[in-house]
Each structure stands twice: as structure tokens, then as C-alpha cells.
Amino acid sequence: MAEPELRERQGTVTVTGWQTWGTLGGLFLVSAGFIAYAIAPASVLPLFMDTFSIGKTAASASISAVFLTWALLQIPGGYLLDRFDNRYLVFLGTGLFILASLTGLFVDSYTLFLGTRLVSGACAVFVIVGSVNILGRLLPENFEALGLSIFIASPPFGVAVAQYSGPRLAALYGWKSAILVYTLVALFGLAVSVTVLRQPVKADSRVTVHQFVAALRNPTILIISTASFCTYAVWTFLNTWMPTYGTEVLGIELAAAGATTALVPLAGIVSRPGGGWLSEKLGGRLQPVILISFLASILFLYLLSIAPSPTTFAILLGLTGGAVNLAVGLYLVYVNSVADASTHGTSLAVLLTFSQVGNLVAPLVGGWLIAQLSWTAGFGFAAGLAIVGVVLVVFVPTTR
Incomplete structure (x- = not known):
């Protein structure tokens, strides 16, 4: 595959080819890790229910909670993305998600665990929409459709990874190990993104x-x-x-x-x-x-x-x-x-x-x-x- 050409248009960022690939790869891992975390309880539901002594309906709320706050805060989050440097919002959102996810591993109350899931969902607009916005401004025109399509393959990749690895990790180390692994994947992607993406990514004028x-x-x-x-x-x-x-x-x-x-x-x-x-x-x-x-x-x-x-x-x-x-x-x-x-x-x-x-x-x-x-x-x-x-x-x- 040919290396993407550089571009410089209104609201875009001029970067080198390795920065393009590094940013795409880093944000792909952040997104895949987040999505795997979001649906992780589904693949280990019986173990999850036993830990918190809850039924199926209550257990399913752990998944819905992430998508609820994600949907509610999507448009307000988009407004912030149009006003501020997207790098910082994505880095901050991913960091807060990682903190909430790790906190959830140490709480005994299901209510508190749901709270960490709600916080993580609130970060999704920056983790996902912010990443798309960065790539949309960074990718060259001749690579935009393919590059964004590669990135948007990260959610089904995360789903497939969680469906396959969740039960296996849970059988060996407990269901919390699956959430930990997915969170660490996002952390590694964040580290890559912070390393390679140095230039501001924002609109030329505030909305x-x-x-x-x-x-x-x-x-x-x-x-x-x-x-x-x-x-x-x-x-x-x-x-x-x-x-x-x-x-x-x-x-x-x-x-x-x-x-x-x-x-x-x-x-x-x-x-x-x-x-x-x-x-x-x-x-x-x-x-x-x-x-x-x-x-x-x-x-x-x-x-x-x-x-x-x-x-x-x-x-x-x-x-x-x-x-x-x-x-x-x-x-x-x-x-x-x-x-x-x-x-x-x-x-x-x-x-x-x-x-x-x-x-x-x-x-x-x-x-x-x-x-x-x-x-x-x-x-x-x-x-x-x-x-x-x-x-x-x-x-x-x-x-x-």
C-alpha cells in the first residue's frame, strides 16, 4: 500500500507518513480496547452475576450504562471538539476512562461498579468521536476513505476480541482480568498516540x-x-x-x-x-x-x-x-x-x-x-x- 501523501487544507494537520500510521494505529487500539471493555460483561455474564449476586436484567445494565451516557453526551462533546484541541480532549477522555475502568476492579458494590461504567461511557465521545475527528483532519484525501474505514473496524475488532478472549481469561484468572487486559490495550494505544501526535488538531476558528x-x-x-x-x-x-x-x-x-x-x-x-x-x-x-x-x-x-x-x-x-x-x-x-x-x-x-x-x-x-x-x-x-x-x-x- 502506498504511503499517504501529505496534505494541508483548512482545519487539517500536516504530518509525516509515520505519524499518520502511528496515530491511526494508536487510536485504533484505544477504540478497540474501549469497545472490548464496554461489552466485556456480556461474554462472562454468569460469573459477573455470581460476583455481585444480581440477576440478568441488573447485569445487562452494566452494558447499557456505557452506551447510555455515551449517547446522552455525544452532541455536547462534539461541540467541545469543535472548540478545543482534539488531542487534549482525546487524551483526557481516554485517561479518565482508564481510571474509571481500573477503579471498577476494586469496588465491591454493584452500584459503584455501575457508576464507573457510566463515567466510562461519558468519555466515549472523546475516545471515539474525537479520534475520528483527528483522523479526518490528519489523513490525506487519497487515503481518507480507507484510513477511516480501517479505524472504524476497531469496534467489531474489539467485540470479536472480547467474545473470544473474555471467557478464556475469566476461566484462568477471573472475569476482572478480561477488563484489565482490555484497559491495558487502550493504555498502550494512548501511549502511542501521545508519542506520535505533536501538532494541535482543531478547527481554524472556534464554532x-x-x-x-x-x-x-x-x-x-x-x-x-x-x-x-x-x-x-x-x-x-x-x-x-x-x-x-x-x-x-x-x-x-x-x-x-x-x-x-x-x-x-x-x-x-x-x-x-x-x-x-x-x-x-x-x-x-x-x-x-x-x-x-x-x-x-x-x-x-x-x-x-x-x-x-x-x-x-x-x-x-x-x-x-x-x-x-x-x-x-x-x-x-x-x-x-x-x-x-x-x-x-x-x-x-x-x-x-x-x-x-x-x-x-x-x-x-x-x-x-x-x-x-x-x-x-x-x-x-x-x-x-x-x-x-x-x-x-x-x-x-x-x-x-
């Missing part, structure tokens, strides 16, 4: 209240964000309900069904950068790749719903996960290309807020449809979201 409100109302960004909502909702529907579908409908053992569902985030590790690569091959065009993602998702969701065997189910689940993930990194590039240079942080926060809402809504609506109607209704819901995505992409203004 005004008028610009902030205009960014929240930008119709193009709202359309892109709604398309991202659809993508994330389908992705979360697959991750949430396919283990149960495999068990109830195809007779797969729960452990095997869970391992099969891990193909969804694993496919994302490949397909998210793949979407950026394909966009570059199409001359930087974004709409065709996003459209392919939604159309392929519709087809594979239908085939998945009628899969006759566990083997076919596994193959189609991997293909569906790959199709859904293809567009994820491109939404970030899209927003960067249409947002005012002074409101990148706010615009990205809007995008990721919509995405988080998709994560929160899909399991609930999908579960209600499955319980009240049928699995066909659940798959229809997911396919309907993809159809809405097609319509949105067709009407969104073109870029490049």
Missing part, C-alpha cells in the same frame, strides 16, 4: 452558536445520519437475535450459535476497510458503495431467513455481516466532506448519535416483533430498515 445550530439542522448530514441509523440497527439486530434464532429454529447449541454470530463482527473487520478500498477504486465515490451495502443486505437477509441448515446459516450470516458493515466507515467520510470545517466534531456527533439510537432501538423492536408475531416479522423489520437506507442514499446529494 459559533449559529454554526453549531446550523450543523444540527444540516439536511444532508441528517439524511446521512438516518442511513447510518439503519445500518447500525440491522447490525445490532443480527448480533442480538441470531444466536437465539440459530438455537430455536435450526437447533444449534447455544455456544455454537454464539460462535457463529461472532462472524458478524469478524466480517466487519474485513468489510469496513473494504468499503473504503472500494470507494477509492470508484474515484472516491461514496453513494455506490453504500447502495451496494444496503441492496446486498436485503438479499442476504432474505436468504438467511430461509437457510435450511446450520452450515448454510453460518455462511449467509458471514455474508450478511460483511454486506452491512461495508458502508460504516464511509458515513464518516461523507459527513467530513459536507460539514463546515469548524463543525466537524458536532457533525460527527450527530452522525454517531443516530447510530447509537439504532443500536438501542433494534434489539427492542426486533425482540417485540419476534415475540408477538414471528421470526419472519423480525427479519422483515431488518430488511425494511435496509430498504429505507436505499431510498435515503438515492436522494442524498452526491459527493466528489
